[in-house]
Amino acid sequence: MSKKIKKILLKKNKSKIVCLTAYSKAIAKILDNFCDIILVGDSMANVLYGHKGTHKLSLDNIIQHTSSVRLGVKKSLLVADMPKGTYENPKSAKTNAKLIIKKTGCDAVKLESNKNNYKIIKFLINEKIPVMGHIGYTPQHKKKFKIEGKTKNEALKLLKEAKLIEKSGAFAIVLECLSPQSAKMITNKIKIPTIGIGSSVYCDGQILVTDDMLGLSGFYPKFVKKYANINRIIEKAVKKYTRDVKLKNFPSKIHNYNG
């Protein structure tokens, strides 16, 4: 196990784990000063590529953006999402995970659970590929958004799934849109850290899509806290630039290269 992963594991029950997503070097460089984990999430399908869901994202898309993010990350643990269709069976999961790691230099991969693929996680771990799990609302496998773990029965099923993933050797699990009771129970009953998104304060750490919390993506569900309004800042800057160009205030002499 790498030192970076050990450090994350040691945070359980001690201090909260800070995670965000990045798709480029520039953003990654800023996050690296604060985050324990930086995820190159397949949310880039919606956020960057404007797709309706995450299904069309390719392995090349993840490899290109993770390579860019790698250039900005020195301290944080860098995790890359495995796109839908790239881990259908142990053999393809291994080939594709190894390709992502070899081409990008990321520290681990994340794959979304579909209840049975904990066996794939186990296979990857045996191949010395560090894996992060992901349960609850998993957009690659579920058509409709729903908060999970609201009933006792549902919460117990999620706990079983989390335990299987833990037993398979994953170093952490993302809990996406789970009821607070369910997130609390899982966090208390497993030894690896839980990273919540829309799953209450009871998780060991939190993750958000950076573009959402910066007010850039235009996607603000209830669980997103908007920490900035970057859209507004960009709008103001572009408005000023447009005015300057039209009034011939830009470029001025200081921007010229004199021969």
Ligand code: KIV
């Ligand atoms: O793709 C992504 O950004 C994610 C996070 C929302 C956890 O999986």
